[in-house]
Amino acid sequence: MIQAKGVDYVYPSGKQALSGINLEVARGEFVAVVGHNGSGKSTLAGLLAGLERPARGQIIIDGINTRDKKNFLVLRKKVGMVFQNPENQLVFEKVKDDIGFGLKNIGFPQAEIETRTAEISRKMRIESFTGSFELSMGQKQRVAIASVIAMGPDCIIFDEPTAMLDPKGKKDIHNIIIELHKQGMTIVYVTNVIDEVLAADRIIILENGSISGEVKREELFDNVERLRGAGLEMPVIMDMLFRLKQRGVDIIVKRWSIDAVVENFISYINGIENQNNLNMQ
Ligand SMILES: Nc1ncnc2c1ncn2[C@@H]1O[C@H](COP(=O)(O)OP(=O)(O)OP(=O)(O)O)[C@@H](O)[C@H]1O
Numbered sequence: 455m456i457q458a459k460g461v462d463y464v465y466p467s468g469k470q471a472l473s474g475i476n477l478e479v480a481r482g483e484f485v486a487v488v489g490h491n492g493s494g495k496s497t498l499a500g501l502l503a504g505l506e507r508p509a510r511g512q513i514i515i516d517g518i519n520t521r522d523k524k525n526f527l528v529l530r531k532k533v534g535m536v537f538q539n540p541e542n543q544l545v546f547e548k549v550k551d552d553i554g555f556g557l558k559n560i561g562f563p564q565a566e567i568e569t570r571t572a573e574i575s576r577k578m579r580i581e582s583f584t585g586s587f588e589l590s591m592g593q594k595q596r597v598a599i600a601s602v603i604a605m606g607p608d609c610i611i612f613d614e615p616t617a618m619l620d621p622k623g624k625k626d627i628h629n630i631i632i633e634l635h636k637q638g639m640t641i642v643y644v645t646n647v648i649d650e651v652l653a654a655d656r657i658i659i660l661e662n663g664s665i666s667g668e669v670k671r672e673e674l675f676d677n678v679e680r681l682r683g684a685g686l687e688m689p690v691i692m693d694m695l696f697r698l699k700q701r702g703v704d705i706i707v708k709r710w711s712i713d714a715v716v717e718n719f720i721s722y723i724n725g726i727e728n729q730n731n732l733n734m735q
């Protein structure tokens with residue numbers, strides 16, 4: 455679906471934000487991107503969406519090179535992008551104008567814009583939303599996603615879409631992303647939140663503008679320290695397990711839920727007690 459080959463990116467200031475990026479995202483895949491502040495995540499997201507062009511190397515989306523400016527509108531129908539701050543994505547007073555804006559830009563007739571807008575609003579459960587400025591951040595983000603979906607893309611790039619939302623808003627948007635993926639959407643998800651990363655097939659690690667590694671979902675627990683070092687935020691309980699491990703208490707966690715951790719903890723303690731009993735006999 456998307457291929458990045460030997461991609462460098464340099465800002466007009468002269469700052470080289472990305473170097474030597476090689477990455478392939480297959481159709482239907484769910485790829486997470488993690489990395490510290492300034493590692494180049496947003497720059498990469500913009501390039502993969504075809505919004506920016508590389509200084510060197512190339513980005514190919516569905517066979518189309520993003521370098522050629524005349525492909526810009528064609529690419530808008532193939533790949534959408536959702537930003538951290540939905541307020542940057544919504545420009546109109548009325549929600550329906552925001553959803554229809556992209557379609558208008560690519561020349562859809564008004565009647566079809568209205569039909570599509572109504573259909574997407576139903577799907578995204580935002581029919582009751584009217585004024586864009588009266589919505590919560592979570593609701594605004596839902597509208598922003600709806601405006602991207604309206605274009606009918608095969609792939610959506612999300613750049614930390616839940617960072618500015620409250621816990622309920624975060625969960626809501628996260629669930630929408632998982633649902634979109636289930637329906638066949640290709641997803642690139644920039645996030646430093648472990649609960650969000652868990653939905654991905656694989657995790658790309660960005661460090662100082664380069665890909666320093668890749669972790670498959672099933673390898674995640676064996677790579678916790680590495681991902682943490684690359685900026686991934688850990689929940690308190692995982693942080694605690696990690697510190698216990700450093701002190702020699704290695705509790706093996708196979709499934710990531712509080713209940714599973716409690717069970718593993720109890721098994722560990724029982725194991726020690728059994729060992730002590732054996733030693734005393
Ligand atoms: N418009 C710009 N002009 C010059 N340099 C920029 C610009 N935008 C970003 N940079 C620089 O490029 C590098 C990568 O920035 P980028 O925004 O891609 O990082 P990021 O991983 O998304 O960070 P964050 O976690 O803060 O969102 C940083 O060093 C940043 O300072």
Ligand SMILES: [Mg+2]
Pocket residue numbers: 495496497613
């Ligand atoms: Mg960023």
